[in-house]
Every structure is written in C-alpha cells, then in structure tokens.
Amino acid sequence: MIASADCARPPLTGQPISEAAAAGPARVFKALGDPVRFRLVSLIGARQGGEVCVCDLTSAFDLTQPTISHHLKILRESGLIESERRGTWVYYRLVPGALDRAAALLAVPRV
Amino acid sequence: MIASADCARPPLTGQPISEAAAAGPARVFKALGDPVRFRLVSLIGARQGGEVCVCDLTSAFDLTQPTISHHLKILRESGLIESERRGTWVYYRLVPGALDRAAALLAVPRV
DNA sequence: CCACTGAATCGACATCCGTCGATGAATCGC
DNA sequence: GCGATTCATCGACGGATGTCGATTCAGTGG
Structure with missing residues (x-):
C-alpha cells in the first residue's frame, strides 16, 4: 500500500x-x-527412436557418470524425461508433450 | 571411448x-x-499496455525493493525484458518476441 | 539549492547447486 | 556363484545464488 497507490496504473x-x-x-x-x-534434453530429443542409453549421454560430455546421473535425475523429477531399464542399460526418453506444455507456458497473454 | 562403443546405437x-x-x-x-x-514476467506480460513500473512489481511481492531490482536485472540481462525511465519511475516491458523465441527452442526435433 | 521519492548498486550472509570420488545396487555372462 | 559392467546414491567441497540492510544515484518539486 505504500508505493503502488501513487503509481496509479490500471x-x-x-x-x-x-x-x-x-x-x-x-x-x-x-x-x-x-x-x-x-x-x-537436446540429445535425447534429437535421437531418432526417442531413446538414449545413459552410456551414450555420459560419453557426450566431459563430465563424470555420477554428474550426468544427477542431471538426469533433476530432469526426471521435473517431468521432462522418463527412464526405463532394459537389461543392463537404462534408456531415457522425452515425456510426450512435456516440452510442448512448457512452451505453452510462455505464450504471451493478451496478444 | 570406454562405454559408448559397446552400446552400439545409431x-x-x-x-x-x-x-x-x-x-x-x-x-x-x-x-x-x-x-x-x-x-x-507474468505480471509484466499480463498488464494491459505492456508496461509496469517497479513500484507496482515490488508491492506485489513480500520481498524488499533491492531483491526485486536484482531479479529484474537478471531478466533484463537474459533479454526477456527491457526498461525505460520516464521521470521518477522506471517501466518494464517484455521484449517483443523474446518469449516466443524461447518457446521455439523447446520444439521437439524430428517430430 | 535542498529535501524527497523511486530505483539501482554494494557488501554480507546463509543456502543451494554442480561436480567429484567412492560406494552400492541391478543385471548379464561364464 | 562370481566377476564384470551399467547406473544410482552418498558424502564432501567450492562456487554460485537469493535475500537483506545500507548506501548511492536519478529525477521532481519546493
């Protein structure tokens, strides 16, 4: 109530x-x-077939495997990607529609 | 070169x-x-006329004015918003197209 | 010229975050 | 069952980040 009253905007x-x-x-x-x-996310999304195993992701960076695993966890918990274990390997893929929903959040209102 | 060779993916x-x-x-x-x-960003984008003075933004949060100013600076440096001083007040608005360009970055390739 | 208001900057502090090495869990092949 | 491989988790550490109070800067109006 201090400043906004003086600003007098719609x-x-x-x-x-x-x-x-x-x-x-x-x-x-x-x-x-x-x-x-x-x-x-880009690497996973660009892969045709939509799935990438962690070993490929790890080898694409100059970072240790635990660090990549940590980032994958954050992406997983945000709902952007999901994982599935098949045998020895774990495959990651984009959650369908998740990126689109995120993009939709950026739509400018009133335009 | 250790693991990726064995994974043998396209x-x-x-x-x-x-x-x-x-x-x-x-x-x-x-x-x-x-x-x-x-x-x-939501507050600025939702304002009809597209401009909001800092005093209105500050009063919308339970945070101090320096903190809001700090966040506005980060948004400004990211290219999402821009500011203009008119008299005593500083008005912020969305950079035209910036949010759209950000949303476009989330388009899933190959789909 | 000086007081006043709106906003940005500065310095400090607690917390969060990205990274690593070491370890543990799951699976496969022998 | 055992060793090897893939991946997740844990603990630790340094640097980044959000927040604040105090100060400074910019512009207005007496």
Whole structure:
C-alpha cells in the first residue's frame, strides 16, 4: 500500500499468476536452465527412436557418470524425461508433450 | 571411448546442439527458473499496455525493493525484458518476441 | 539549492547447486 | 556363484545464488 497507490496504473488484466502456480513452471525452467541439462534434453530429443542409453549421454560430455546421473535425475523429477531399464542399460526418453506444455507456458497473454 | 562403443546405437540425428549453443538458451531458462522471476514476467506480460513500473512489481511481492531490482536485472540481462525511465519511475516491458523465441527452442526435433 | 521519492548498486550472509570420488545396487555372462 | 559392467546414491567441497540492510544515484518539486 505504500508505493503502488501513487503509481496509479490500471489493474493487472487476467490473473497474472499466483505464487503457488509459479512453482511448477519455475521448476521445469530451472531444470532447463543448466547448459548440461539443456544439451541432455537436446540429445535425447534429437535421437531418432526417442531413446538414449545413459552410456551414450555420459560419453557426450566431459563430465563424470555420477554428474550426468544427477542431471538426469533433476530432469526426471521435473517431468521432462522418463527412464526405463532394459537389461543392463537404462534408456531415457522425452515425456510426450512435456516440452510442448512448457512452451505453452510462455505464450504471451493478451496478444 | 570406454562405454559408448559397446552400446552400439545409431548416431544422433540432426545436430543435437553444441556445447556453446546451449549456453544462450540455458541462460534464458535459468532466468525463468525462479518463482519470483517467473511471476515477474507474468505480471509484466499480463498488464494491459505492456508496461509496469517497479513500484507496482515490488508491492506485489513480500520481498524488499533491492531483491526485486536484482531479479529484474537478471531478466533484463537474459533479454526477456527491457526498461525505460520516464521521470521518477522506471517501466518494464517484455521484449517483443523474446518469449516466443524461447518457446521455439523447446520444439521437439524430428517430430 | 535542498529535501524527497523511486530505483539501482554494494557488501554480507546463509543456502543451494554442480561436480567429484567412492560406494552400492541391478543385471548379464561364464 | 562370481566377476564384470551399467547406473544410482552418498558424502564432501567450492562456487554460485537469493535475500537483506545500507548506501548511492536519478529525477521532481519546493
């Protein structure tokens, strides 16, 4: 009530977004906000067949296997990718529609 | 060269993304990856007229003015928003097309 | 010229985060 | 059952990050 009263602007249109509603999107974009993780998503998405085994992902970076595993976990917990174990190997793929839903969050309102 | 040879998968299609090319997108998504900053973008984008003065943004959060200013700076440096001073107040608006370009980065290749 | 208001910058601090080496769990082949 | 391989988890460490109070800068109006 201090400053905003003097600014005298029209009220915000629509419902801008609640504090709670921002947590989910922020989590997804935070997951994408690391160069390694963004490249991981790119590598997985670019693979024809849609599946990549961890060993291929690890070899694509100059990082240790635990570090890659850590980033994959964050991406998994954000809902962007999912994994499946087949025999010795674990395969990662994009969750269908997850990236599209994230992109839809960036649609500018009122345009 | 250790593990990837044994995995024997088809090569990645397209150009997945280089290490350098991931830095830019990661910077943008990192900026969006904070609940406060995501709400700031939402608040600015939802405002009809497209401009919001800092005082309104500050009053929308339970945070101090320097903290909001800090987040605005990060969003500005990521290229998502821009500011203009008019008299006593500073107005922020979305950079036209910036959110759309960010959303386009999430398009799944090969689909 | 000076007080006042709005906003950015600075310095400090606690916490989070990315990375590593070491270890553990799951699976396969022999 | 045993060793080898793939991947996840754990513990630790250094650097980045979000937040604050205090200060400084910019612009307005007496």
